[in-house]
Amino acid sequence: MAKLNINGKILALDVEDDTPLLWAIREQAGLTGTKYGCGVGQCGACTVHLDGVATRSCALPVSAVSENQKILTIEGLGAERPHPVQQAWAELDVAQCGYCQVGMMMATAALLAQNSSPSDAEIRAEITNICRCGTYPRVLAGVKLAAARMTANKG
Amino acid sequence: MTIQTKSDQPLGRRPLSRRGFLAGAGVAAGAFSFGFSIPVPAHAAAPGAATEVGAWVVIQPDETVIIRIARIEMGQGSLTGLAQLVAEELDCDWDKVRFELVTPGENKRRGNVWNTQSTGGSRAIRGSQDYVRKGGATARAMLIEAAAQGWGVPAAQCTVAKGVITHAQSGRTTTYGAVAGAANALSPPATVPLKDPKDWTIAGQPLKRLDTADKLDGSLVYGVDFTMPGMLVAVPKACPVHGGKLKSFDAAAVSKMRGVRQVLKVDGETVAVVADTFWRAKVALDALPIVWEAGANARVSSDTIAALLREGLSADTPYVGNRAGDAKAVLAKATGDKASRVIEADYSFPYQNHAPMEVLAATVRWTPERCEAWAPTQVPEAALAAVATAAGLAPEACEIHVMRIGGSFGRRLQTDYLRMATLIAKQVPGTPVKMMWTREEDMVQGRFHPVTQCRLRGVLDAQGHVEALHMRIAGQSIASFTNPAAVTANGDPFVFQGLLPTGAEMAIGYTIPNLLIDHAMRNPHIRPGAWRGVNLNQNAVYLESFIDELAAAAGQDPLAFRRTLMAKHPKHLAVLEAAAKGIGWDTPPPAGVHRGLAQVMGFGSYVAAAAEVSVDKGKLKIHRIVAATDPGHVVNPQQVEAQVAGSFVYGLSAMLYGECTVKDGRIEQENFDSYNVMRLDEMPVVEVILVPSGGFWGGVGEPTIAVAAPAVLNAVFAATGKRVRHLPLKNVDLNMS
Numbered sequence: 001m002a003k004l005n006i007n008g009k010i011l012a013l014d015v016e017d018d019t020p021l022l023w024a025i026r027e028q029a030g031l032t033g034t035k036y037g038c039g040v041g042q043c044g045a046c047t048v049h050l051d052g053v054a055t056r057s058c059a060l061p062v063s064a065v066s067e068n069q070k071i072l073t074i075e076g077l078g079a080e081r082p083h084p085v086q087q088a089w090a091e092l093d094v095a096q097c098g099y100c101q102v103g104m105m106m107a108t109a110a111l112l113a114q115n116s117s118p119s120d121a122e123i124r125a126e127i128t129n130i131c132r133c134g135t136y137p138r139v140l141a142g143v144k145l146a147a148a149r150m151t152a153n154k155g
Numbered sequence: 156m157t158i159q160t161k162s163d164q165p166l167g168r169r170p171l172s173r174r175g176f177l178a179g180a181g182v183a184a185g186a187f188s189f190g191f192s193i194p195v196p197a198h199a200a201a202p203g204a205a206t207e208v209g210a211w212v213v214i215q216p217d218e219t220v221i222i223r224i225a226r227i228e229m230g231q232g233s234l235t236g237l238a239q240l241v242a243e244e245l246d247c248d249w250d251k252v253r254f255e256l257v258t259p260g261e262n263k264r265r266g267n268v269w270n271t272q273s274t275g276g277s278r279a280i281r282g283s284q285d286y287v288r289k290g291g292a293t294a295r296a297m298l299i300e301a302a303a304q305g306w307g308v309p310a311a312q313c314t315v316a317k318g319v320i321t322h323a324q325s326g327r328t329t330t331y332g333a334v335a336g337a338a339n340a341l342s343p344p345a346t347v348p349l350k351d352p353k354d355w356t357i358a359g360q361p362l363k364r365l366d367t368a369d370k371l372d373g374s375l376v377y378g379v380d381f382t383m384p385g386m387l388v389a390v391p392k393a394c395p396v397h398g399g400k401l402k403s404f405d406a407a408a409v410s411k412m413r414g415v416r417q418v419l420k421v422d423g424e425t426v427a428v429v430a431d432t433f434w435r436a437k438v439a440l441d442a443l444p445i446v447w448e449a450g451a452n453a454r455v456s457s458d459t460i461a462a463l464l465r466e467g468l469s470a471d472t473p474y475v476g477n478r479a480g481d482a483k484a485v486l487a488k489a490t491g492d493k494a495s496r497v498i499e500a501d502y503s504f505p506y507q508n509h510a511p512m513e514v515l516a517a518t519v520r521w522t523p524e525r526c527e528a529w530a531p532t533q534v535p536e537a538a539l540a541a542v543a544t545a546a547g548l549a550p551e552a553c554e555i556h557v558m559r560i561g562g563s564f565g566r567r568l569q570t571d572y573l574r575m576a577t578l579i580a581k582q583v584p585g586t587p588v589k590m591m592w593t594r595e596e597d598m599v600q601g602r603f604h605p606v607t608q609c610r611l612r613g614v615l616d617a618q619g620h621v622e623a624l625h626m627r628i629a630g631q632s633i634a635s636f637t638n639p640a641a642v643t644a645n646g647d648p649f650v651f652q653g654l655l656p657t658g659a660e661m662a663i664g665y666t667i668p669n670l671l672i673d674h675a676m677r678n679p680h681i682r683p684g685a686w687r688g689v690n691l692n693q694n695a696v697y698l699e700s701f702i703d704e705l706a707a708a709a710g711q712d713p714l715a716f717r718r719t720l721m722a723k724h725p726k727h728l729a730v731l732e733a734a735a736k737g738i739g740w741d742t743p744p745p746a747g748v749h750r751g752l753a754q755v756m757g758f759g760s761y762v763a764a765a766a767e768v769s770v771d772k773g774k775l776k777i778h779r780i781v782a783a784t785d786p787g788h789v790v791n792p793q794q795v796e797a798q799v800a801g802s803f804v805y806g807l808s809a810m811l812y813g814e815c816t817v818k819d820g821r822i823e824q825e826n827f828d829s830y831n832v833m834r835l836d837e838m839p840v841v842e843v844i845l846v847p848s849g850g851f852w853g854g855v856g857e858p859t860i861a862v863a864a865p866a867v868l869n870a871v872f873a874a875t876g877k878r879v880r881h882l883p884l885k886n887v888d889l890n891m892s
Contacts, residue, residue, distance in 0.1 A: 132804075
């Protein structure tokens with residue numbers, strides 16, 4: 001049994017302690033926007049925010065997460081209105097198959113929360129998610145567009 | 156859980172949810188209408204309100220135009236391009252267009268009204284453009300006729316724009332939504348004219364994709380996400396040595412583990428654990444004692460495979476794909492002749508895994524009377540046949556609810572996993588079972604890009620002209636495994652992609668007076684499959700690298716050298732010239748930067764690339780690649796650009812890292828930690844030049860993948876003087892010696 005704070009709700013989930021957070025989110029909380037790609041923390045398809053920090057949920061057991069820690073998934077990111085990252089992704093038609101893009105956007109949203117105007121080199125170093133369709137040029141453009149929008153909105 | 160947004164904006168269009176129109180057994184078809192698990196959006200139309208006008212177009216009273224999509228969308232964007240082609244001829248309002256996926260069962264019931272659904276070979280657009288355009292034009296004619304009959308005027312006096320029909324003489328207008336019902340009752344015209352592509356306003360435009368919004372909020376249900384009430388999850392494991400057998404397993408050791416419902420034999424080589432969740436099934440499967448009977452293949456390794464292929468390089472019973480003059484005689488004469496030079500080199504290309512981000516999965520519900528699958532597949536008709544066979548039922552008693560796929564690249568051209576999912580579900584009658592593979596299973600049980608070697612021998616005369624070339628490929632035939640009927644007594648004709656003497660699909664771009672290109676088939680036990688670009692990948696690496704070797708030996712510029720050989724191949728040459736111009740071939744590169752070129756024809760299109768790289772302390776950096784493509788016609792330049800850049804990532808991932816090795820008969824790489832791929836930090840700038848010359852329809856998903864690697868490898872040679880002949884590059888020391 002695990003108590004987890006997912007998208008602002010405390011959920012009591014009937015899982016074993018060593019169940020990775022990813023599978024608690026997908027199969028117990030029923031939020032399938034967070035994807036399984038590799039299960040070993042390599043590809044980033046499973047990225048969620050843990051207290052605002054981009055975290056690969058596939059290799060993190062639920063026992064390592066307390067109910068005081070806030071878990072944000074893609075379903076929560078744009079719950080009230082689409083996040084600027086989602087809007088930038090829509091505007092630039094970033095997605096191809098789309099499978100990795102949830103993780104890409106979660107990684108980007110966390111990056112921009114820490115660093116509002118990352119350089120190209122910082123984006124390239126920080127966004128390490130795998131995309132097999134090869135959307136990287138538009139991902140790069142998407143991060144920059146979202147950063148510009150968020151900076152402008154703050155100003 | 157679905158995020159409800161108030162309107163379509165700003166994330167884009169959402170799929171409609173309509174029940175019952177293409178209904179089969181009470182479950183609506185289409186990627187978005189899994190009525191069990193997905194809430195119906197508030198803006199969905201009432202059942203029956205939409206009207207079909209011809210097979211491809213459905214119109215709702217609110218003027219929404221639903222375009223049927225028969226080919227599979229797996230990221231390549233053809234869904235949007237196909238909709239553009241229909242909408243162009245329909246003259247509807249693009250802003251009101253939505254899409255709907257058709258199913259193979261419904262297609263079969265209606266006499267294949269949507270033609271083939273199989274999606275591979277970069278054929279989605281080029282293979283269906285004619286009949287989908289006619290589908291749009293037919294619907295347009297029927298809608299206008301319906302309006303004209305209602306007004307009692309000749310249809311020829313009516314015009315239409317954005318779904319509004321006008322009779323100018325009487326000043327009357329109506330809409331597609333208003334006349335769709337009447338149009339539905341009309342007989343379609345026998346023939347319809349199609350627009351000249353130069354008059355296109357919807358097709359040919361860089362329009363946004365129709366299928367984006369639900370990818371951005373996580374609500375798109377992929378095969379791995381699908382769920383139904385009472386559903387169980389099965390995780391399979393097959394003998395890691397292909398061709399080996401499942402000898403035994405100790406079900407009792409795991410059957411009491413939490414969530415486990417069944418441990419079952421799937422077939423002679425596969426076991427599966429069925430549990431209430433994927434995770435519990437996986438944990439139990441990992442704990443399950445299994446005894447394999449690997450057989451003789453357990454003695455095979457990468458070294459024994461390499462030796463098998465190497466023998467083929469000099470074997471004397473090859474299959475000839477292209478012959479001109481007498482290359483062997485010229486080579487024999489030139490050997491030892493001081494005026495001529497013989498250049499010789501051996502190359503190799505290793506096994507690759509498709510590694511799509513979405514692992515293989517499918518949900519099947521079997522009863523003695525009926526079998527349904529919710530399945531990502533590239534081949535709906537073959538999937539239906541495979542499921543029916545495994546289910547022991549007639550195809551008419553089965554259905555495949557096709558889905559949009561999280562990347563595929565050729566893996567789901569095979570139906571092995573659907574057969575497996577059905578065999579599992581059959582052992583849990585009445586219960587929907589989602590079979591889902593682990594990444595590790597996906598990596599080991601792939602259908603691999605075939606392994607090949609190539610020996611090239613060229614003769615340069617005293618003036619540096621190519622007098623003769625013999626290209627011998629030795630390696631695995633995909634078709635001999637996937638489609639043996641396509642293999643002739645001589646060999647597999649598909650191995651010569653990009654190398655054939657003539658033809659509209661994959662012809663060589665060089666004229667060499669004495670040319671011999673032949674193939675010695677050597678088939679290891681590792682199961683092969685079509686991997687994006689297929690045989691064009693290695694063929695382009697081999698030939699384009701070796702042409703560069705010949706140019707270097709002749710002391711000539713690689714572009715000037717190719718021009719001489721390509722004089723009789725103007726379309727091949729035009730894209731090469733465009734790429735060279737784009738990179739600035741005639742001007743010196745920046746300090747420390749070096750350039751390389753490559754060109755090829757494949758999948759009906761002419762493509763070329765020019766790369767700029769630098770090598771610093773043995774580390775390669777790819778700065779920029781300019782790609783030129785002539786696919787005849789371009790339906791959506793933005794999507795073509797995305798395909799070109801994406802294909803480069805796929806091709807360069809293979810060039811830099813991709814290598815599946817074999818030890819004790821099994822593939823060694825089990826995940827992305829040992830099968831690395833390119834990421835954002837290594838992504839070069841990609842500039843895409845489109846030079847559609849008209850008059851033909853080529854593909855765009857695959858051709859450019861084949862020019863990325865040789866263009867970069869030729870630039871690496873320019874930078875280092877090192878000719879990389881054996882991929883991947885990670886195994887090569889680029890330090891100056």
